[in-house]
Amino acid sequence: MDGVRIREYRDEDYHAVRELYAAGFTEKLDPLCVHVLTQTRVQLTLLAALLVALALSGSVLASLVCGVLLLLAARLGLRLLLDRGVRLGLSEDLQDVGSSYMTPGRVACFWVAEDAGQVVVGTVGVLPCVTQPGAWELKRISVRRDLRGRGVARALCGTAVAFAARGGVRHLVLYTSVLQADAQRLYLRLGFRKLEEFVWPSAPARLIGFVVYKYGRDLRPPPDT
Numbered sequence: 136m137d138g139v140r141i142r143e144y145r146d147e148d149y150h151a152v153r154e155l156y157a158a159g160f161t162e163k164l165d166p167l168c169v170h171v172l173t174q175t176r177v178q179l180t181l182l183a184a185l186l187v188a189l190a191l192s193g194s195v196l197a198s199l200v201c202g203v204l205l206l207l208a209a210r211l212g213l214r215l216l217l218d219r220g221v222r223l224g225l226s227e228d229l230q231d232v233g234s235s236y237m238t239p240g241r242v243a244c245f246w247v248a249e250d251a252g253q254v255v256v257g258t259v260g261v262l263p264c265v266t267q268p269g270a271w272e273l274k275r276i277s278v279r280r281d282l283r284g285r286g287v288a289r290a291l292c293g294t295a296v297a298f299a300a301r302g303g304v305r306h307l308v309l310y311t312s313v314l315q316a317d318a319q320r321l322y323l324r325l326g327f328r329k330l331e332e333f334v335w336p337s338a339p340a341r342l343i344g345f346v347v348y349k350y351g352r353d354l355r356p357p358p359d360t
């Protein structure tokens with residue numbers, strides 16, 4: 136955390152926040168490819184495609200080339216899927232960070248971590264949870280790659296949790312996915328527990344077994360209330 140400080144979001148952070156979010160999402164392409172390749176259904180489809188190519192061409196080399204082309208096409212498809220996920224996030228609360236999080240009098244806020252050069256290197260937001268009335272949700276937790284492992288996310292989340300507790304929030308939740316192993320370790324260290332897991336309700340997500348996890352943590356009232 137040396138040289139990194141946490142402060143509330145300001146309008147001039149808008150593009151940096153969106154870029155950090157997009158980068159944190161698109162870096163999951165390789166883990167997503169690995170995850171997809173571990174799915175039995177995908178392995179069987181790949182094997183069937185190789186056997187069909189072999190039967191049609193009579194050439195091992197041709198069937199292997201076919202397999203490589205198939206893998207490249209699948210990677211491109213997954214890239215497009217991630218891009219769609221990024222666009223979705225950018226069109227939700229991050230479309231207008233100010234009005235989503237920074238309206239005075241509302242228990243909602245967005246923070247950035249900035250380095251010594253005042254560059255935004257981390258983000259977190261908290262706002263009422265749409266899917267669980269009465270709970271609040273931590274969102275958009277992301278830290279620039281070269282600054283990870285130094286406690287930046289822990290500090291950001293700590294700020295958000297303390298803010299929520301002061302605002303009278305009793306239940307905090309967050310959503311993460313099978314691709315975010317680092318984030319899940321972070322949440323467990325912060326006292327969150329896994330509450331639910333489900334396959335994201337869309338046809339492509341079902342096809343690739345994209346599992347989403349809901350984590351939650353109860354907060355105690357601050358001592359002076």
Ligand SMILES: CC(C)(COP(=O)(O)OP(=O)(O)OC[C@H]1O[C@@H](n2cnc3c(N)ncnc32)[C@H](O)[C@@H]1OP(=O)(O)O)[C@@H](O)C(=O)NCCC(=O)NCCS
Binds near residue numbers: 287320
């Ligand atoms: C998840 C993420 C925000 C963690 O940021 P970070 O600043 O590196 O996390 P911290 O350094 O604050 O780590 C806090 C705790 O999380 C755990 N942790 C974080 N990254 C870890 C890793 N790569 N391996 C093992 N543990 C890890 C550690 O246990 C650490 O606890 P400790 O300090 O007591 O050891 C960061 O990896 C990231 O931005 N990932 C991409 C975006 C993303 O997936 N966001 C989550 C969306 S749900």
